[in-house]
Amino acid sequence: MAVGIGTTVCLVAQAVLLGSIVQQVLLDHAPRDRVVPQLVGLCGTFMFRAACSWSGELAAHRTSAQVTSTLRRQLLARAVALGPSWLATERTGELAASATQGVEALDAYFARYLPTAVLAALTPVVLLTFILWTDWPSFIILAVTVSVIPLFMVLLGLEAKRTASHQWARLSGLSATFYDLLQGLPTLRAFGRARSGRRTLERANEEFRATTMSTLRVAFLSSLALEVLASVGTALVALFLGLRLLDGTVQLGMALAILVLAPEVYLPLRRAGAEFHASAEGQAAAERILDILDDGDQATEDRSSREAGGEHDLPVVAGNTIRLTDVEVRYPGRSVPVLDGVDLTIEPGEHLAITGESGSGKSTLLSVMMGFVEPSHGAVTVGGVDLRSLSLRDWRRQIAWVPQRPYLVRGTIGENLLLGNPDADSPALYRSIELSGLSGLVERLPGGLDTPVGEGGITLSAGERQRIALGRAILRDVPLVLLDEPTAHLDADREASLRDALGPWLDGRTVVVAAHRRGLVGRVDRTATLVGGQIVEVGNASPQGTRPIGARP
Secondary structure, three states: OHHHHHHHHHHHHHHHHHHHHHHHHHOOOOOHHHHHHHHHHHHHHHHHHHHHHHHHHHHHHHHHHHHHHHHHHHHHHHHHHHHHHHHOOOOHHHHHHHHHHHHHHHHHHHHHHHHHHHHHHHHHHHHHHHHHHHOHHHHHHHHHHHHHHHHHHHHHHHHHHHHHHHHHHHHHHHHHHHHHHHHOHHHHHHOOOHHHHHHHHHHHHHHHHHHHHHHHHHHHHHHHHHHHHHHHHHHHHHHHHHHHHHOOOOOHHHHHHHHHHHHHHHHHHHHHHHHHHHHHHHHHHHHHHHHHHHOOHHHHHHHHHHHHOOOOOOOOHHHOOEEEEEEEEOOOOOOOOOEEEEEEEEOOOOEEEEEEOOOOOHHHHHHHHHOOOOOOEEEEEEOOEEHHHOOHHHHHOOEEEEOOOOOOOOEEHHHHHOOOOOOOOHHHHHHHHHHOOOHHHHHHOOOHHHOEEOHHHOOOOHHHHHHHHHHHHHHHOOOEEEEEOOOOOOOHHHHHHHHHHHHHHHOOOEEEEEEOOHHHHOOOOEEEEEEOOEEEEEEEOOHHHEEEOOOOO
8 A cells, every 4th residue: 555655646746747847848948957856856756656666566476475375384284174084075186276276376366466456446546636636627537437447347347256266166177187087097098988088178178268268258358348448538638638728728737747647547447457357266266265264164273273282181092091982973965874873992902803894984983083083973082081172183193093095105115104203213114114014025126115106106006005004003103003904905824924923013002903804803802893883792802702782772
């Protein structure tokens, strides 16, 4: 606003000085010395206006950089707070487009449109006030034509916003489709559907092109309307000033000053209209970003605060009982709960196996214990303290987790192992390699631990990825170990050798392992069987020792 006021004052001073100099030189035939001070003043106003423009651009781009950087950090923090369960319902390509291109598109809004909108609100008012004070007929012409422009801007702006929203939706869909096709390319080629996938991408691209052209048509129509109004208004002012100059009712200097200022009255409004269209994509992307930031609202804010610190000090897992009491979990869009009234007690140092068919809720149960999924009913307590009142970050520091489908980042085998504990020393690293059965793989590869793996571990087999995930868990050296189908991708011999190798390491730790087959969980103290989200039997590791329990009342 300060820059806008300074620039407008410079405009008025330039017009007045220029008109005065021209009148004195052409009509009054003043000597050169008489106009030198005014020429110096004119040069000074040009320099001051340039300084204002520079400082305005600097402030705008600095603000834009701060806002986009902050927004991207908030977007990532909110995605982390919402957790893996929420991410599983979103399209990765769309989220990536929002966090990258969507945030960058806001630069046009903060760096160009917002400063121009401020000038559009200040400059015409100041200039019209000056023109009213000096020449009221010109003021009437300008005021009438300028007052029509906001009406056109509103009508065209609403249409531009609608088309820009459609354009961003198409772009997000195109990004998500492209990412899905890249991720699923092996499957598409295996089933001979690569050409169909290409047609899907071409169709999405054509829809985006058509929407983009529709947006450009609205932008060009808006620019045409504003240019016509500005040209007509300036021409009318010039016409009436010329007629009044002929009959001597206005001086040349003042008429020239008003004629110089007339286009400047329209210029901020025209620029605001043009920059509005340039920033429309960013505003459409911002709506999606704000939807993500608002997702979960108060519950998510509470969850975010729990990531950093909870209401109570975290009990030590090694000496406390973990208890699930009447835990129920419901996912959006599903009428049947995934977990339904689960009651389970895990004693310190106990090895518990959760068995059941696919879809019975085993992975969800582990996610509840990790704090990834919050129960819709019931509670998880550690030493009698509700998990919801503890710091999730500190809670997870005491957990080693091996998911059913581990993810490997683009990097080396060593870097992926050290994700479990970046501060681990070489003896601990090589011990984790030995226990997880990775020794043969590391020795066989020319680069050893420095061998690169592709994104998601694409260059490794499913069993090798699973063993790297086990190596991560071993590196953590924590009291609670959660294993989700840890040997699902291993053959019987490797499964048996891995189970024997991990036995001594697991002794003294609390272990919860989810598996389909009892053969995978022979070294456990108890088993709990899940059927349809309910625990139907609990007993020792042998099938003869199980006992049925009543279903939820």
